[in-house]
Amino acid sequence: MNKPIRALLAVVSFIISIHLILSFTHEDYGRTTSLSNIKAKLSPNTSGHSTTTYDYDDLPTSHIPSFNSSNIRKANATFVILARNSDLDGTVRSLRDIEDRFNRRFKYPYVFLNEEEFTDEYKMRVTNIASGKVEFGVIPHDHWYQPDWIDEVKATAGRQQLVNDKVIYGGSVSYRNMCRFNSGFFFRHPLLQKYKWYWRVEPEVRFHCDVKYDPFLYMEDNNKVYGFVITMYEYIKTIPTLWEHTKDFINLHPEYVAKDNSMNYISENSGASYNLCHFWSNFEIASLDFWRSKEYTEYFDYLDTKGGFYYERWGDAPVHSLGVALFAEKSKIHFFSDIGYEHNPYVHCPADDKVWLEGRCSCDQRKNFDYDGYSCMKQWDRIAD
Numbered sequence: 001m002n003k004p005i006r007a008l009l010a011v012v013s014f015i016i017s018i019h020l021i022l023s024f025t026h027e028d029y030g031r032t033t034s035l036s037n038i039k040a041k042l043s044p045n046t047s048g049h050s051t052t053t054y055d056y057d058d059l060p061t062s063h064i065p066s067f068n069s070s071n072i073r074k075a076n077a078t079f080v081i082l083a084r085n086s087d088l089d090g091t092v093r094s095l096r097d098i099e100d101r102f103n104r105r106f107k108y109p110y111v112f113l114n115e116e117e118f119t120d121e122y123k124m125r126v127t128n129i130a131s132g133k134v135e136f137g138v139i140p141h142d143h144w145y146q147p148d149w150i151d152e153v154k155a156t157a158g159r160q161q162l163v164n165d166k167v168i169y170g171g172s173v174s175y176r177n178m179c180r181f182n183s184g185f186f187f188r189h190p191l192l193q194k195y196k197w198y199w200r201v202e203p204e205v206r207f208h209c210d211v212k213y214d215p216f217l218y219m220e221d222n223n224k225v226y227g228f229v230i231t232m233y234e235y236i237k238t239i240p241t242l243w244e245h246t247k248d249f250i251n252l253h254p255e256y257v258a259k260d261n262s263m264n265y266i267s268e269n270s271g272a273s274y275n276l277c278h279f280w281s282n283f284e285i286a287s288l289d290f291w292r293s294k295e296y297t298e299y300f301d302y303l304d305t306k307g308g309f310y311y312e313r314w315g316d317a318p319v320h321s322l323g324v325a326l327f328a329e330k331s332k333i334h335f336f337s338d339i340g341y342e343h344n345p346y347v348h349c350p351a352d353d354k355v356w357l358e359g360r361c362s363c364d365q366r367k368n369f370d371y372d373g374y375s376c377m378k379q380w381d382r383i384a385d
């Protein structure tokens with residue numbers, strides 16, 4: 001062998017030795033340079049969904065338990081996002097947080113719902129961020145729009161009253177459609193039929209702490225049906241008759257009311273009147289089967305016949321909350337105190353310093369809403385163990 005070839009061979013075998021040593025001693029190095037990994041990044045995305053576009057496992061993982069998401073136990077669960085095409089930027093911001101703080105390691109799917117088709121731009125930009133499968137659904141006409149049997153003269157007068165009273169969204173019909181849909185229809189959408197659990201996310205919300213465990217499995221393993229992070233009072237002007245109708249319904253069906261229910265959270269007087277406390281439903285981790293139950297669907301259908309979603313402005317938050325407080329046992333409701341969450345203007349920031357530190361929370365604990373005067377945490381504390 002002549003000299004230059006020998007020198008070249010020496011260099012090549014040196015590089016190979018270094019590569020092998022690094023591959024065995026440094027897991028991350030081995031992963032980023034493995035052929036299958038490089039191939040996964042280069043191969044075109046044929047599924048139509050961005051499950052292989054980004055390999056988040058290559059990011060620094062000092063704060064994150066590392067595991068291969070393909071062989072861990074997962075729940076039959078999805079994110080649900082109701083949004084308009086005009087909510088695109090806000091949706092992207094919410095997804096950035098939920099992916100960075102949780103889903104890049106768990107890769108749960110997303111279902112996006114809208115009363116009209118999502119644009120190609122919307123689909124492309126959210127698919128680009130999501131680490132799990134993404135599906136887009138159009139809401140059936142009758143699940144969204146004001147039913148024909150609603151007395152429009154009465155509905156117009158109801159809206160005008162709330163405008164005069166300066167109640168937020170008082171004059172909006174689309175807001176009422178949204179509240180009725182979230183109260184009684186989202187869980188009936190065909191794209192959600194295959195799932196048991198959902199996590200509701202809205203455009204323009206923040207997730208402030210790492211979520212290092214699987215909250216869906218927490219719900220499943222602890223026999224929960226409904227999880228919340230913020231609870232507060234509803235505006236009485238939006239639901240003047242809701243409690244009367246609710247009482248009528250439970251008088252018709254006393255057998256539907258859970259024995260160990262949460263009446264002491266929603267009432268100061270054993271049910272004579274409603275104290276307006278509700279779970280803020282823009283965040284929910286909950287069971288779809290609970291909403292699909294006979295008790296809840298009959299309750300919703302009963303309320304719907306009263307027309308209060310249009311004559312008044314019943315929100316999905318009080319309707320969900322009354323349903324879950326009455327028809328589920330109180331032990332089935334969970335306060336996710338460790339999930340840092342913000343929906344303008346309120347923040348739930350973990351009060352426990354250890355949780356705040358370990359979750360690398362970005363929120364200001366002094367702004368935590370839990371014991372704000374407008375919060376219903378004190379009512380929740382009355383019934384929580």
Ligand code: GDP
Nearest residue numbers: 082083084087113114115174175178202203282
């Ligand atoms: P707020 O939280 O009560 O102030 O109400 P939002 O405006 O945030 O609406 C609640 C949720 O419904 C969000 O996820 C919105 O994106 C969605 N939403 C509200 N109105 C409409 C609408 O007319 N069409 C669609 N597709 N989504 C809507």
Ligand code: MN
Nearest residue numbers: 202203282343
């Ligand atoms: Mn909102």
